[in-house]
Amino acid sequence: MTTRLSDIADEAGVSVMTVSNVMNGKRARVSPATIEKVLGIAARLGYVPNIPARSLAANSSHIVAALVPVGENNSLLVSPHTVAVVGGMETHLRHHGYHVLLRGIEHEDQVAQTIRGWSLDGVVLVEFPDEQIDRLRVDTVPLVAIDSYSANPRTIGVRSDDHGGGRLAGRRLADAGHRGVLFAGPPYQGMGVVGQRWAGFREACLEAGLDPGGVGSVEVLTSFEDGRRLGLRLRRDHPGVTAVFATADHLAVGIMAGIVEAGGSVPGDVSVIGFDDLDFARYTTPGLTTIAQNMPAKVAEASRIILAEIERGAGAGDREPVALDVHLVERGSVGPPRA
Amino acid sequence: MTTRLSDIADEAGVSVMTVSNVMNGKRARVSPATIEKVLGIAARLGYVPNIPARSLAANSSHIVAALVPVGENNSLLVSPHTVAVVGGMETHLRHHGYHVLLRGIEHEDQVAQTIRGWSLDGVVLVEFPDEQIDRLRVDTVPLVAIDSYSANPRTIGVRSDDHGGGRLAGRRLADAGHRGVLFAGPPYQGMGVVGQRWAGFREACLEAGLDPGGVGSVEVLTSFEDGRRLGLRLRRDHPGVTAVFATADHLAVGIMAGIVEAGGSVPGDVSVIGFDDLDFARYTTPGLTTIAQNMPAKVAEASRIILAEIERGAGAGDREPVALDVHLVERGSVGPPRA
DNA sequence: TTGAAAGCGCTAACAG
């Protein structure tokens, strides 16, 4: 039924190993004539390598798993971010002969279990909180952690320049003349993505001469609905605020909607600036001014690192975390404060 | 290093087979005492089954692949749809002990190759054009095709009630009093998703008494930018049109933007209705009135079918295609035509 | 209820 290496070997009159070597590109070890013959037969017979057999024998699977934490019965790939990362990496990895296993992680231990059980060659951690990454103890395969600031030496962080992005946003609002600004982001611990953005934002505002009391922050979950609720009560709860920096476009757009719903206008009464530059940032009225992440670069970088680490074995290397540049995209949701 | 079945067998003083049977839930064949002992040792040793070995021996992998066609160097998971399907199925399948391999397909042949090479247990086809599904010849594993109307008996289609959705849209516009309406969707062949929506839309419009000449259609790619361009030239190219039905929210939102940019208003000058009910449909001003798909149901149904087919072997079964209900979500982009 | 033998298809390591 299925063509095996031995079928090709029989027909070519060579050993299975020779065929194996040819199929795996170890052609330095085989004569050109043999290579050509083997390749011809393989093509004619429609040979397709058996991945499990290869994985078992070589103790390496050519699989890179994209691991995403799941709580409750949540579905995966909820954030457009995660989607871009997973989809983009599949493309890169496929071009290099690797495959992507998509897996939701319910409990930390499953990370190590999955690596062993599948003989994984590499792992990409997406949306993992830093505290969880800190606890990971895996030293057999390269681990790339997207958007992580964990100090775990076993992992390599790939993220945007969140601190710089925060600065860009702070500077923009300060330059526009705002003196009462608000940072809106999810609850966080330590100096992760959110902490970095807040630190950069605050720093730039203060540098620009804002009064520390004029730079506030509020905790909101990253969703349109939670943003909307904040927008609705903004004038009441934060009377001095004339501009808001949200850590995510979803949130920013919700805040805009809430402000308008409460009878205010953007940017007339309140300016809003987001982070990410997702598709829909241009769908709103006015368009959302936001800090754009370079997702293609992020994905390319993550793929490059994973592949490089796999090649050189999960050992030493430039295990330097990577930070991708961000930039400001002007669309219309930021203006001067009302006089 | 790694715990194997034989390690457990040695320690328990039983054979490897007994341990294997215990671990696979074939417990009818083993005495309760043995089961308990084996389970205890397995837990203590931190046993993790080796997936490649199991796949090789059993010629079945417990893997379901999500296959997505890719053109050029496009990235996967571009549409929010695909994302919902893949992410949702991973959750369902994981709860039943199956895994998801995400794979971009560059050439049709890779479908069959992937199935053989991985000993896949099932396949989900996402975003595949019907013509390509028609040509697929695979009879070893269950194939679920999302949004497919292919007649290929080897595949099981799971989709929304596209014809009914088209009807809903047509009825809504006709009821509002529109007499010159336009269907905007991507180029298509046969009666696939787009064809169904168009047929339903046209049917409902004519039933409501519209003149056949008043029900036009135009080909536009499914993107914000192409929609915007259509919106910009709408008044010039389609002077009699007072309402547009777009086959996708992305497109609909772009059309709205183009209309406004050209100096018109929605729904004052032109009404717009979309399809999908994606998140951002509520972010626009006015919100987008659209036909909502029941994505959770679609995903659940697809998963259920795949699992059922795997259980019963890729043979007979209720290979009936499934169509999920849709409904109209009113938001504000549809109103009466200008008098 | 349990076990022994055989092999899934492939590759590592070494020998020639």
Add this chain to the structure above:
DNA sequence: CTGTTAGCGCTTTCAA
């Protein structure tokens, strides 16, 4: 340049 020998860890089949 090519082949031989041994398995990888698990399940299938059949026997006890």
